[in-house]
Amino acid sequence: MCYDSIVFDNDGVLTYPTPQAVLQQGVKGAFSRFDITPDDDLVTKMVDADVTQIQQVARRYNIAPSVLWEQREKSVAAAQRRALEDGTKTLYEDVSTLESLHAPMGIVSNNQHETVLSIVELFELRELFPYATGREPTLDGFQRRKPNPDYLTDALDSIGVSSGLYVGDSNVDILAANRAGMDVAFIRRPHRTAYELVAEPTYEINSLEELASIAV
Incomplete structure (x- = not known):
């Protein structure tokens, strides 16, 4: 699709x-x-x-x-x-495969906004992800985090589209995407091997590389 x-x-x-x-x-x-x-x-x-x-x-x-x-x-x-x-927190190797995708891309994380900006800066991802945000460093920002859809709907507005695909690794990602009217791909990384889902994602993948056959 x-x-x-x-x-x-x-x-x-x-x-x-x-x-x-x-x-x-x-x-x-x-x-x-x-x-x-x-x-x-x-x-x-x-x-x-x-x-x-x-x-x-x-x-x-x-x-x-x-x-x-x-x-x-x-x-x-x-x-x-x-x-x-210092390399304690690193990128997954398959992030490089996202360069082959043509749709506008962004990041919406429950982590701090400052942390997301650090990731984009240090790994030189701004061209790949022109839009990148995390939660605001306030109690209000904390309460707006997923599964609340606010940050996702803000992302769609900023990118200039009404819908899209969200890629996440947790139940809160699936719920937030559903509430924002987005399809969702659940990625089952090794740390999620036995993770039980409370809602059905649109897709389940094991690597970001699989997005090339989904988002076409």
Whole structure:
């Protein structure tokens, strides 16, 4: 099928997932800005926190939730940039096969916007992905992340199309694409071997190379 656009999730699709140790380092760095030494449970909580947990932690330390979260986002983005620079976080080799696709392409990630920009910059992907975004470093931006379709619909508007194909590696990607009115290709990378889907994707692939036979 010929698509007006192809939009990609990042982590687990274009780049290998960020190691937990890198995210934990970022969280610890955020707390250090407030002269707080968090225990392991708190660090784990703040790696995968929801808004309620963020508010609870902020009250515990008498910090405004928005201030705590913005510092957390800044610090984790910086830790991921270092991981990109030192080779801890890398591109999948099959990303190079996307150069053969002709539809306009973009990136929409639940990762920080600053991290997505770092990936595009360091791997010189701007020509391949003129549109690239992650979540805004605010609590509102955090709440708009997938499976909410907001960032996907923003991408379609910015690219100048009304529909397209979204390529992701998780259930939230499938749900967000469905809600945005997009077809979705689920890529079953090695870290998703036993992953169970809660909704049926339009396609299931094992490599980005397979898109050449889908998006024609």
